[in-house]
Amino acid sequence: MPRLPTPPIPKVLQPKPKRPGQNGNGNEHGSGKVSPAEAAQEAGVTVVDWIDERTSLSGGLRWLMFRKVPHGNWFYTLGSATLFAFLSQTITGVFLAMYYRPDATGGAYESMRYIVDDAFLGQFVRGMHKWGASVMVILIFLHMGRTFFFGAYKYPREMTWIIGVVLLILTLAMSFTGYLLPFDDRAYWATIVGVNINGTAPFLGPYISDFLRAGPEFGATTLSRFYAIHMLLVPGLIIALISVHLYLVAKLGITAPPWTKPDEEPELDVAEV
């Protein structure tokens, strides 16, 4: 089986031979002095070499970053856009957790009021998290639509699609669990309704509701349970699955748009046939 050539390093990043007169090029016409810029460059190269010698990361990075991709269009950025929405949710979420208190007796609402009204930039960070959640869901559906209409879910990329569907479900789980956290009237009643919708699944539904609520009624630990699912359980799963999703994207390459035609018919080598 013919092997694909290793992905090349772009020209700008390839090491250039030094000009005559520069250090280390054999002809010692120069003064032999090392400028600070050269010293800094040398230090950087040393550090990178030190790490690479011990981890061999550069091969993997080259494999990931310098792939050949077909000529696409702006729709191909929707996946990265979703990824960036997720990163934004992660960062803002981590910092919101520094102020938030999952206390159902009133502390949760009070801490939200503090974040929005009193904390410096609190309203901004909370707004990014709140609106970013909607943006992420919208972007996921657009990304999914692009994949569907371009036929990019077909062989050999079925597993990427399946993992993407699981990621969609996990994102909706994030939306559901996050909706309760402000703990105002809307959050409370929307969660009651949402848990009861879960409960309408036959046979297992009643027990799923009990698991989500930590009991037969909305109780003292329901909020902390939702908080733990929202900030620890589901994000961990999402990060793991995004890694697999991205690995498959890099491994299998991305599809060309369906209207793309081959540049030239490759000439068959009779000897190979």
Added chain:
Amino acid sequence: MADKHKKNLSKYTVDLNMPGAFEGETVTRRRFMNVTAQGLGGIAAAAFTLPALGFALGPVFSREPFEWQIIGRPDDFQPLVYSLRVIALVANVGEAGKSTAYIRKRDPAIDVEPEDEYNQIIALTSRCSHLGCPVEWVESASIFACPCHGGVYNFRGIRIDGPPVRPLNRFYTLIRNGYVYLGPMYSVNVEIKRFSNRDPGQPLDGIGQYLYPSRFSTATLPPTTNLPLPPAGIPAG
């Protein structure tokens, strides 16, 4: 030194041509160590996974005790007028643990379900049996109306319109010591037959009662012997 087991090699492992394998050895020592190490690893993983899982799933299987609570005197309630009472469903969660109930006296002309000591006072939950929004009694139309998705119930709490799948839940009530006590919630089908407390959205008529089984966590009827005494200062009626 000659291997004393050389003559009677195990027929199970003879094809591996191992030195020191003797008769009766059915598993190679390498395989035995391999299985043992992996088994120990599995046990170690289960040792923290299973308790953590049980810890998270525990509330599904644990039953919270429910105590009778006083909601007033029998004379506070009339047969054809609903009184609203705020009741405590869950302790220690502040406002989130409270709910409201619509309460009236039983009227044999309207309430045709069999009579016993638990339904002398009729107590309906305000929780819609569609998805759990709070219903409101509309006096002018004599209906319970749900603001979320338009569920409508009649005076007895039986659905007459909209998406709800069964009548409004009820509470056990008891008249003792001159006071009305309110007990745990139960669900009813369209004939006001009692079922253990189901969540909203789960029908109880026809196949529904089998599709949505009773849960382990619903409160059972507490004993009627150790009723809490009325607070001091309120004379017994």
